[in-house]
Each structure stands twice: as structure tokens, then as C-alpha cells.
Amino acid sequence: MPLISKEEYLTSLRQLGHRVFIQGRQVESVPDNPISGPGAMAMAETYYQAEHSPELFTARSHLTGEKINRFAHIQQSPEDIVKKVVMLREMGRRTACCFQRCAGMDAINSVYAVTYDIDAQYGTKYHERFKEFLKDIQSRDIVPAACMTDSKGDRSLSPSQQEDQDQYLHVVEETKDGVIVRGAKLHITGGVNSHELLVMPTRALRAEDRDYAIAFAVPAETKGVTFIYGRQPSDTRRLENRRPDVGNLYFGGCEALVVFNDVFVPTDRIFMKGEYPFAGRLVELFAANHRTSYGGCKVGVGDVLIGATAAIAEAQGTDQASHVKDKLAEMIHLNETLHGVALASAARGRQTPSGSFAVDQLLANVCKLNITRFPFEISRLAQDIAGGLMVTLPSIEDQEHPEIGEYVKKYMAGKAGVSSETRMRLLRLIENMTLGTGAVSYLTESIHGAGSPQAQKIMITRLADVATAKSCALSLCGLQTLV
Amino acid sequence: MPLISKEEYLTSLRQLGHRVFIQGRQVESVPDNPISGPGAMAMAETYYQAEHSPELFTARSHLTGEKINRFAHIQQSPEDIVKKVVMLREMGRRTACCFQRCAGMDAINSVYAVTYDIDAQYGTKYHERFKEFLKDIQSRDIVPAACMTDSKGDRSLSPSQQEDQDQYLHVVEETKDGVIVRGAKLHITGGVNSHELLVMPTRALRAEDRDYAIAFAVPAETKGVTFIYGRQPSDTRRLENRRPDVGNLYFGGCEALVVFNDVFVPTDRIFMKGEYPFAGRLVELFAANHRTSYGGCKVGVGDVLIGATAAIAEAQGTDQASHVKDKLAEMIHLNETLHGVALASAARGRQTPSGSFAVDQLLANVCKLNITRFPFEISRLAQDIAGGLMVTLPSIEDQEHPEIGEYVKKYMAGKAGVSSETRMRLLRLIENMTLGTGAVSYLTESIHGAGSPQAQKIMITRLADVATAKSCALSLCGLQTLV
Amino acid sequence: MPLISKEEYLTSLRQLGHRVFIQGRQVESVPDNPISGPGAMAMAETYYQAEHSPELFTARSHLTGEKINRFAHIQQSPEDIVKKVVMLREMGRRTACCFQRCAGMDAINSVYAVTYDIDAQYGTKYHERFKEFLKDIQSRDIVPAACMTDSKGDRSLSPSQQEDQDQYLHVVEETKDGVIVRGAKLHITGGVNSHELLVMPTRALRAEDRDYAIAFAVPAETKGVTFIYGRQPSDTRRLENRRPDVGNLYFGGCEALVVFNDVFVPTDRIFMKGEYPFAGRLVELFAANHRTSYGGCKVGVGDVLIGATAAIAEAQGTDQASHVKDKLAEMIHLNETLHGVALASAARGRQTPSGSFAVDQLLANVCKLNITRFPFEISRLAQDIAGGLMVTLPSIEDQEHPEIGEYVKKYMAGKAGVSSETRMRLLRLIENMTLGTGAVSYLTESIHGAGSPQAQKIMITRLADVATAKSCALSLCGLQTLV
């Protein structure tokens, strides 16, 4: 059965020979490094869940008929997409951070559909190649990281107009067996925890940008590939030996800058090369699939924040105040709104020519645009209920100090029976999610992950049927046409 | 086939002997009175659509197997609920107002499910009785109005505690063949355009309020029933002979106060009598079904407002301004958010013990709470784009005046080719929807229809799974319990 | 003493020979026409208050030393501007609508300052001329209407580029004694209740638009001037003999289209002619002064809406519900925010070269941009608390009907002691302010009066000191410059 255990995954990651740097130092083992460990554990949780909650976390491969991790599955129905959204919410609840495996899942679904379309137009053989790659992913239960965003240089210029041609990843040389590429991909979620890198163009391209219309996969340990780990607020609290202060004891999201310095890609791992009219289409489809995912994962993270806030209110004896109840209801309302639109986008999914299913694109963009807003309000309400102590709290070492520890225990205790440490742990968790490493996942990534708000506004304008709306309006006031 | 035409419906309405008052005068024919006519025409449009768009507007009766109007259908699957939501959006687009038939539809679905539950508990025979009533509705293609909200008197007192016992409709006498009831139902949507009145309790009841736990149906022309038509902003513009000034040329919503002054209800039309524990359940189920409906109809009305706004921007030459494009995108975004949550509530619908399907109640309440907010912002943006002329515009009679008409035509014209009258018609439509009769449907009803915002907040708090959220949070910061 | 009574004002208006059309009919007496009467009464209230609250409503003329109506005063200090804002709030509370006299007040303050600047640059004599005009205004206690907005034709073209040159008011002929002008001014607040028309350009102009750089005053009854009264929602309720249904029993705002069809302007009433670089400056100064005014008048109207909402909550027995108290607090908070920024803009006013004082322009624009938003939210909350009955209420004639009147009285009564009519009157007032004639003043005019939101955003960007903010930021992260 192509499902490996959490421990097997972590072992595979320890053995992966990829080149990772964190704050100027090369990392020996990603899961064992205190900074990057929690990120690996979040990814590992997707393996754990497949073992322990198989009904939601596994699916039947349409290629092999085998039971596979749902994160490696090609969606075969709207119900499959709904299950994805529900699964992502569950993962968000378990980890309270970005668990990183959905980007790859959404990428394989997008490349699967678009390679079919390219082949139909150009008579190429990308789709079969991709299916082979996919079978490998599924059968070994490994993680492909989605690599899309280029560094972009001067944003007012197209790829080929850049002074430094490498600002968009591109083919620098063609060889007999493949191509050599150069460039960098930014913000690569879970990159350091992935076995393969699935690279896609980052924008619509024109004929003169043909060399940038390249999609492919290479193993993470390929020569020329370097990962540079991104810093997060409070990241080095993980280096302290004071566990409660870290907030989220187990998990964290992570992103990296991935440099491709003259990397060789063999022909059988190339899924687009020069078919520039399909670059935009691939970007849009991936964006749509991924934007819907945010209505799963971020909602699950929101659940944790709501739960932590309800718990701290109880711990502090304010849970029966009418304004606290109202604010909690508002947090839930906003969170469920996010989820609702994602579910709708999933349930209204449509079949692609390749046979797989993709989300409703308009609703996917609507979902994501709300995601760029509501988590900030939910966080604000959480901080409102939690109280200012969240950011003025002594450290756990103060509590354990022989002289002053008693003061902390006495004056930081909550309502009857709630110890200062219980209160501190909950406040640190809320701090983590709204101002710490967790806030990267819950807030900033909610704005920019899967594309920034303006990208969603543009897609919403493009996808909405304003023409019909106009004609309804004209008709109701007795007009045929404007002019 | 149990489907009648729009004309047959209007004829039936003309022949209906119900007692209707508008502004102090009794009405002879509801569809022919200039004030109430547009309301009847909106209801009639549900007949027109069943004839012309049967795939969406009709369904197969699960009782008789016959093709019936979808508004008379008991939902047999989540897909049926999704179709309902889509149908309501389509109706909203066609009428730009409340078309009134969904309240009855949601009521029959709710009474259907709850009578089954009552019977299961008490061994009564309500469900079969109700099915008979329903067959009559379906086979004659007639409209039952949902009658729920009582006048309520002093809101701090329960029904039986009221000084005036009639502030909640109740049984005043039991006879051999039935009961006699007294009271009034407020805000009865489409009441004057309905053939039957389907009466339900308005709140959860306790043992001492047993006499108020009464649900039944009577024909609209029953002795003792009086309808008093509600006033709307700009309602009397319909009396003027200046059609464009009315904004929406054809349609309008309507509500009435329905008085039950010692009305006899025969036993075979009684669907609950004294089973007070089920009163709250019926209210909640109807509320949930109906709250989801708002994510259909109001979204369709929103489409018209978006269309009218896009059209007036074009007419005035501002459609390419970046802030106008951004505001239109925002209007669409908000409107689709409303729709998305409704679709999710539908798609996640679950089977009731009776076999029928009902919406996901949490999402239904979330849907409606957004409805109490977003249409106001959409309206504000529409007015922003439309410009102040919307409320300073001369009347159509000024334009047709021999002396000053030329001034109006000259100075009110839009960009090249757009006549002053075109501009006026569009502005009057937007005025209708944001400050006129249409605003009753689109704004105020969006707050209070199917229950006020606070009712949704209470349900959201009750239905959300905060306990699981709390336990996820505790676990992530290393706690078992609070105390 | 140059102060006339309310009655004298109304008499002067009756005697004014200006040409006014309402819905296709010429009006004999503006204050006596049922449609336009309430507008005249609102203006008349400024006379009433000067008599009864002279400490706030009068000032000492800096030209003559005489006690004058503050609406005719040139601001001599920040305190004068603060008093203006406070006076406008008081007027808003008294009338619950646009009382129209502030536009003229803000216009005379702006023309006063800018004519001084023009003279300083060009050696012209406009300022002295304008002082003469102003003395006349002050000594006769008459009203000048501010006439600014042109019809604008195609908005992508400048005045001189328009196909129809009259889309911006302009000089069509120069005579020995003055000039002849043609064009139209839209949305002229209180125009039909004013004795004089003070005309200004509507935008910044370039050399080729020199003929449009014209500012002047003419009496309202001047030959060639025609007023066409704008329609408002529910305007014809005033024609019914059912006073309570009208909502606001006494007052209303009004706007008109004012056509200048070859109107002669004598030289001594011309205040700008061809000095195009000052057109934009005049517009900006008037806009700033007027934008601050909105933080007075609309706040007073908001007070009435808050008061009506608090009263209906009490009448319906919901005033102690925590969510109602919270919503009322929010309404107050938003309303006071509007007022606060206006007061700040006034208190931070600065002296112009002419010696008069003008508001802080940045804060004036900030004030107005909030005005384009908060009244909509305040209205939504008012409707939330008021309940749906506001738009489903029978008419007063139903209550007085011999047969059904008792039903209305019984079922529409509020909590103990509150009659149905009391409840109806309050609900009709809220309806008036949020969906009726009052909503024109409170909502739509709050968006577009004194310039639309985008105009404020542009000014805010222009007036804010972002350069200093940038340099603070650079310095704190250790940078000198970006490049």
C-alpha cells in the first residue's frame, strides 16, 4: 500500500540530500533542527492523519486504484474537492499553522489538467509524462513542492525585458537529454520538507517570453538547487529551552527561497516547454484550486484561535460577558463564511477536459479575497478578548525563578483553579497565532498566499457575468440598449 | 399536468374572495390595483418561469410523481436545495424585488419534516394530513403564504403572560370539527397574492403556552381573515402616470398584516395542536431553510443592482476609472460571498427523519447574517458610482414639458449617444432599489426577513462546535484541561 | 439690525419672482407648495434660530460691525469655524434634513479669500466688489445659493473639448456692462429658497478653458434663469392628507437643476473672469470649507436618527437588550467620530491672506470621506433596532378606518402604554431618514455633496505629508535613501 508512516516520512527527510541554509548556516537535518523542526512536524502530520483517519485523509488513485494519501490525489468529482476542503480544515485544527502539503496537491491537479490541454492543442506528450511522475509521487507517498513565484525584478517589465534575465526562471540551455534552467522561486511553502520540486511559470506569457514557459519537476537534492529558509517573527524562541513561551508547542509553517543555479532537467520531467499560451491558464487554474484550499486550512487555524480565545475567556472569568459572547459569535461567523464559500467553490466544481475536476473559479477567488480580510478581524477580536497581558506577560523562566516565581504564580493566576501557567500557555498560543510564527501562516500568508488581493479582484471582474446583470437591469427599466 | 399559466394564476387571484385593505380602502382586485399590482406580477413571474424555464423551475413531486412547480416541491436531495438557491437567484434577477413565493416553499418543507417528528413522538397523524394538504397545493399549483411572526406585545413576556392574550395567535375555542383561532401575523410576504395561509408558531414555547402551539392552513378567503397592506417608500409613485419615475417598471414586493379574528380551522388542516416542544424546532427549521433562500433571491436582486450600476457608469463615461472598476469588483465580491455561503448550506444539506432534505443550519445562519450587512454596502457603492443625480433628477414630466423639456434633454444626457431618458431610467431603477419600494426588499427585509441579526448570532453560537476548537487549542499548548 | 424674522424670510420668498418647476408644473409660491414647502421651512429655521438662539446663530460682521446671521459671516478665527460646525449640528438636530444655507455660507467664505488672491496676482478689483456684494447679503439677511457643479457632458473631455460647449457654464458674449453666460448648474441645494445665485467654476481649468473661469452673482429672478426641482423618494407623500405617514412632519431638503439660458451678469457682480489658474483653487477651498460643514449638519441629523432609534427601542421594550445597547453605542460612536474630525478641522483652521480663516484642508477631506461611509452604517443599525415593521406598517388611514382601525390599534401597539400611533410616527420618521426624503439628505448627499469620495481620496493623498513619513521610516531602519 502506497502509504508511509509519519516516522518513515521523517526518516526520508533526514536522508534527503538537499542543501538548506537557515540564518547563514547549512542545516544537517531539517526535522532535527530546532528552527525548522516544527515545519517538518506539520508536514509529517499529514502522514499521521492518513494512518489514523483514513476515511478523510486517503483516496483511491484513479491511476492505480490503490489507496493513497488524499494530498496526492487527482480530484475525480466535486465531492472529492469538498473532502479536500474538509480535510484541510481538519489539518488546520491539528496544527494551527501552514502544514504545506496542499500547494503540491493543488499543483499536481492543475498540471494534470493543463498538460492534457496542451497535448490536445500541440500534439505533445506532456500528459502521459506527468502521469508517470504522478504515479511515482503516489506510489512512494512523497511530497512535491509547488514552485511558482519568481523574483520578478522590475514589475513593470515582462520576463524577457528584464535587465537580469534570471529574474524569471528560464531555460538557459537545451541539451540532448533535457534542459538547463536558471532562476529562483520565492516563498516556497514546505520546500525544505519536500522530496520533489514541481516548477511552473508565474504569469501569463507572450511569444517573446517563450523561454520562460517552462514547467518541470526535479528532486529536491538535485545539483544546483539551494534552499534559503525564511525568517519568521519569534522564530528563535524555538532555540530557548522554555517550551511554553513558544506558544504552539509542536508545529509551524515554513517558506524558503529556492535557487535554481543551472539545474539540469531531464526530458521526461518536462511538462511544458515553450507553449506560452498555456502559461497563464496554468497559473489561473492553480491559483483557483489553491485559493479554495485557503477556505479549508485557514478556517481550521481559525478554529484553534476561536478555541483558544474561548478558553482564555473562561480561564479569566469573562466568558459570560455579553460583549465577549458577541465577539466570539462574530469570530465564528467570519470563520464559517470563509469556509462556506470554499465549500461552495468545491461543490460547484466542474470537470476539466482531462477528466479531473476543478473548483468553481469565481467562487474560489471570492473565497480567497475574504481570506485576505477576515483573519485580521478574527485576530483583532481574539486579542480584544485575551487582554493586554498577552504581550506583557513574564516568561516561563520568571515563573520558575526561586525568588520572583511566587509573584508570577500569585498575580498571573486566572479565576479559581486556573494556574498562572495554564493562562500563560493559552496567551502564548494566541500570541503565536496573531503576532508570532503562527501569524505568518494565519495573517500575512492569508493576504499573499495563492496570490495577492488585487489578483483576486481582477479575476472576479473577469469571471463575473456582468453582461447578463446589465441586461436584466436594462430590461427592468424599459431599455433595450444604452445607446 | 399540475402547472398553471401566469394568466391562470392572475385570474385565480382576481377571483379569490379575500379581504384586502390598502391605505384605508378595500381592494377589488389585487393584480389590477396600481399599488398592489406589481406585487402580484412578481408572484406571477414564478408561473411564467415554470412554463418557460422548466428545467430549473419545475421538479418531480415525490408524492405524485408529477411535474410541479419547484416552489411547491419537497426537497429530496442536497442537489434539490442547490437548485432552489439557483432558481431564487434567477427570480431575483428577473424581478429585482421580493417575489414572495419562497416563504411558502420553505414553510411546507419545514412543516413536512416536523409533522413527521411530532407523529413519531406523540403517535399523532399530522404528517399524513399535511401530505394531503400538500398534494392539493401541488396539484392545483397554488400558493401557500407562510404566516409566522406574531405581534408579540411586550417582548419581555411569554405568550401566556401577555395582558392581551391575542398578541400571539392562539386557540380560543375547540369545536367538534376543529378549532377557532384569534391573533394577527405581521409582515406576511405575498399574503395578498396567496391562495392559502400556512400558519405556524413564532417561537419556542413552554407547557403553559400550549394553546399557542398551533399550526394549520386555511384558504385566504376564510371568514375572519383580513389583510392590511403595508406602505413602502415611494409606493404612490405607482399612481402617477409617469412610468419611468417608478424605477422598476414591472415588479415589487409586498407584505401585509394578516388579522385572524375568530377564524375556524377544520381538523384536517391542523398540523400541530399543543405539542409545544416542537414549536421551537419548527421555527428553527423554517428559519434555517428560509435563511439559505436569502442567499439566492437577494443575490439575484444584487445582480440587477450591479448591472444597473455598471450600465450607468458606462452611460456616464466613468466605467474605465480605476476606482469605479474597483468598486464594481467589490460589489460583485460581496454579492458572490452571499451566494457562496448559501450554496454551501444547500450542498451540505442533510436528510431529515421524514426523508426530505434540509439545509446545513450553521451555514444557513451564517449566510443570513452576511445578508443583514452586505446589501447595504453594495447599495452604498452603487450610489457612489451612480452619482448624486440619482436624488436630484427632475421628473419625466419635466423632460416632456414644452418649455423646459429641452433643458432636461440637453443637460441630463450622458456620454455621446446616451439620451437623458436612458440615464434617468437607470438612475430611477437604482433609486428604487436603494431608496424606494425595491429597498424594502433589498435592504430592510435583508435585515429582518427570516429573523433579525441577533437571532442568527444566537443560532451560530449554539450550532458551532466550540468544544472541539477549545480542545484543539488546549492540546497545541500542552494542556489537558483548564482547571 | 440686519436680521429678519422667519416670517419675513418666507414673505420675501413668496415675493421672489423666480421661475421654478416641479414635476412639469410651474410653482406659484415655493413655501406654499406641498412638495417644496418643507424645504423652505428648513431654510426658514435658520432665521428662527438666529432670533431665538442668537449666541450661536449670529455673529458680528467684520465689514459693518453689525450683528448678522452666522450663515452670512466671514470666519475671523478658528473659534468662528468651530461655532459654525456646532451651529450646523444644532440645525441638523432641529430639522433632520439638509437646511441648505451652509453651501452659500461656505461659498462666500471661499470667494472672499480667493478674490483677494486673484487681485494680488493680477491687480484686479474682485475682492472689493465681492465685499460690496457681501454687505448686501449681510445687511438684507438674504441667502445666496452656491452654484458649482456643471452638467459636464463627457467626463473624459475638458470644458472646451466638449461637443456641446454649454456642458460647462461659460461666457458666450461680453457686453459693455457685463457678460452673458450659458450653461446649467446641477444639484443646487436650496436654490429655490435663495435670493441670489453665487456661481463658481466646478474644476481646475487650463488656458484653453479660460471662458469657463467665471464666477459671479445674480438674483434668483434674473431673466433666463430656470429652476427644475429634483424628485426625491416618497416626495408625493406630502400630497396626501395623512400627516404621520410623511415621517418628518415639518422639514425637508431640496435640490434643483438651475439653467442659465443667456443670462446677463453686470460687471459689478463678476468675481472672476478668465483667471483660470484660480479656478482649481476656488474649488478646493470651497470643497474644504464645505466638507467640514458636513461634520456638523449630518451629525445633527444623525443625532435625530439615534434619538428616534433609542425611542423606538424603548417603545418596543427592547432597549435593555445587550445587543441593542451595543448597537446604539456604536451609532453614537460613529456619529461622534464624524463630528470630532470636523471640529479638529475647524480648530486647526488657518488664516488666509485675505485675513479670513479657512479649515484645515487635510482634516476637512478626512472628515468628509468618513461622512461618505458612516451614515450608511448608522442607518443600517437604526433599521436593525427599529425592526421590519418600519416597511410593512399599514398607513394612518388604515388606523382611522371604521372597520379595520381597531385591528391596527390593537396589534401595532408597543409595550404597555405606547399607542400604535406613537409607534407608527417613530417608525415613519426612521423610514423618512433612511429610505425617504430624509435619506436624500442623510445618505446620498453624504456621499456626493461637497464632492464624491474619490475627490476626497485624491486630496488626502495630495495634502498628506508622506515625504516626512518616509524619511522617518528610512531613518529607523538605518537607511538614508532608497537608492
Place this chain on the structure above:
Amino acid sequence: MPLISKEEYLTSLRQLGHRVFIQGRQVESVPDNPISGPGAMAMAETYYQAEHSPELFTARSHLTGEKINRFAHIQQSPEDIVKKVVMLREMGRRTACCFQRCAGMDAINSVYAVTYDIDAQYGTKYHERFKEFLKDIQSRDIVPAACMTDSKGDRSLSPSQQEDQDQYLHVVEETKDGVIVRGAKLHITGGVNSHELLVMPTRALRAEDRDYAIAFAVPAETKGVTFIYGRQPSDTRRLENRRPDVGNLYFGGCEALVVFNDVFVPTDRIFMKGEYPFAGRLVELFAANHRTSYGGCKVGVGDVLIGATAAIAEAQGTDQASHVKDKLAEMIHLNETLHGVALASAARGRQTPSGSFAVDQLLANVCKLNITRFPFEISRLAQDIAGGLMVTLPSIEDQEHPEIGEYVKKYMAGKAGVSSETRMRLLRLIENMTLGTGAVSYLTESIHGAGSPQAQKIMITRLADVATAKSCALSLCGLQTLV
């Protein structure tokens, strides 16, 4: 002259023998400890500015006639309060954090006024005593920290009802020369950087809580006083030797838990003892004065965030995108709204019986309630414009690494001429302000500092004149009274 230099201040702090703990370790010198140093530098900046911008940062003492730091001044006019607000904005711009000295300033102004009132009622001599204390503060140019918030234990119980009586600071013993107190004060802003502690009750008190009605001052180094420094997100980045990663290179806010373990207070430093009816009044006055201050300091911090955002947009070449310009205008608009209401609260200040001036309390609360909201939206917009790189950026050590440094420099550079380090510094500053130590000051403290949102809502409800508003409404719809 009673003004000391920044260096003299820092020396005084080094010599202060107060007992401070940070993360379990006692601190030798607060300004020299890497964690607490930036906090001391922010406070020190108030000394620097008094020297370099004396016109704004100094005032004339009304007690001694000498030139003093404005932070030690008792407000003598509304203009004095306006200057305070402007000064605080300037300080916010200079430091981008909480500079801590305003709490003491607002406290001395409040105790000054209320001691006068207590004396008037009880014939006590607190006011003269306080003036002596104040002269000492002014003449030595030292900082008193405002100590108000108690630990509060079970919030549903009053102080004397607590199981642990020390949950509110109280008198435990009276001696011949003074009293002995016990308890703790939380969130004490700038406590560790202050020479004196000015202690006040935290809530309204009743007769049975008389022992808690205690106000006094003691030097920071008094026996029994312990400071425990609060943790902040990313606080330990200051321990790294990688300056740019810290974001704000120079400054930071700080709070501490201050424990009073049987601390002796001499009689001449007691300013309230047992006069419980004045406890609430002191709290309200301090709250009002301090709530207005937030419309100065946070606005200045907002300026820096706006400046940093404008700079990064320019650095990344997106500053001309219409949506970026719109978002920046919105950020400015929100920031200026905050400032406007504060200025209004100041300009409308009124004289207290003591002769000093205090803010308009209604506007002060309105100001602060906006502060609990807008900085979150400003931050969200800043993150939107900044881009996701803010949280995925490599560290400065990666850039300086011999092997991978070139990748960072190449792929992290901005538009032409903007180095990767410039971009990193700006992004780290925005990170600091929205997710790091600066976010404590700008976000969480904006909610809870000077009292939480609900406290403002309660005061707004209490202070607003709803009675007049109601009577205006009743009158306009023709009613005298409700019943």
C-alpha cells in the same frame, strides 16, 4: 533650568537601584541590557527632543514658572492639550513605538485635578502634597510611571470579595509615618525606565473597598518593589548580532509587572486614602486624558508605517499601481481620522475645578475606540502592499554568507538601484511594526492600553446626550412623549 539631557537621563537610570528581572535574570543596567535597552532609548528620546525641539517639547511650569519638559506639565489651556497631542505624534514618528512617558504625564494631570476635588469634599490636604511631589518631578526632570491596573483575580468579585485580598493593591498596615501596601500592578508601561511610581486605584470602589482607595508615589528603588519585564514577539532578535533583522534599529516599548510586596509609603506621598467615592472619578479622568494621548502617539507610529509602506512600494516598483495608491490613501485617511478626533478632544477641553484643563471626555473615548480598530486595518494594508516577502525573507546572515550571499543579493533586489539590503531593512521594519516588538505598541496596546474597547463603549453610552436626541426625534414626528 530643570531640563536634563538624554545622557544625564540614561546615567540616572543606570544609577537607579531598582530591582528588574528579564526572563529569569536580574538586570544590572536597564539601558545597557540588549532586551531592555531600546525601551530606555525610547524614553530617553523625550529628553533629546526637549533639548532639540523646545518649542513643542517644553512648557512653562505653572507652579514654578520655569521651563520644563512638556511631559511633566499640568495642562493650562486647551491649546496645551492640543500641543500634547501634536508632541506625542512627533514622538511616535521618531520612535515607531511606545515611548512610555505619556502615561505618567496623563496621571499627574489626573491626580492633580482629583486631589483638589477630594480636598474640597473632605477638607484633606492631598492637593498641596501632590503639588510638592510635582515640583520635585518637574525640577529634577524625572519620570513618574503611572501604575493603575491590578491583577484583579476573579473579575466577577469586587476587591474586598477576593479570596486573595492582594489581587487589588491595598493598605495592609498603617504606621505612624505612613502606610504599608501590598499587591501588584500589571502592564506598567515604562516602569523600568521611571524614577518614581505613581500608584492609583484601578476601578470605582464602594465603602467596603475603602482600603483599596489608595493613591501614592514611591521611588522605583523602594524596598519591596520588583519589576518583572514582559516578553514581546521577536524580543530576542535583539540578542543576535544582525542589526537589520531587528527591524526598528533603535527603539522599543516595554511593560512590566510591578510587585509591591509590603512597601512602605510615607504620609507626604499619599494622595488618596479611603476616599473611595473618588476612585472611580480618578480612573475616568486618567482614562480620558490617556485615551486622547493615543490619538497622538499611535498616529505618529502610523505615520512611520505609512512611510515604510510608501517606501517599499517605491522600492518594488508598485507605487504607481492604482490599487496601491488607493490603499495608501486609505491608510492615511484612517490615521488622520484617529488624529482628528484626538485634536477635537483636546481643543474642546474644559477647565477642572483645580484650574487645570482636561480633555472632552466623550471625544476622548470615541478617539480611543477608533484606535482599537484602525491600526489593525492600517497594518493589514501595509502587509498587502509590502508583499509576502516580509515573512519569507532570508536573514541578513544569509546575505552575508560567502556561498549563498550572492543569491540573496541577486534575487532579493528591488527595482533598478534598490539593493536587497534596502528592501530587507524596510520589510523588517514593517514586520517589526505589524508582527514584532513594535506590534505590541501599535496593535495590542492600541486595543487594551488606556482601557479595553468595552470600557470605551460604556463611557460613550454614559456621556452621550441621548435624551436631547430623543426629544428632537419625538418633536419632529409630532410627539411629546412616548407614553
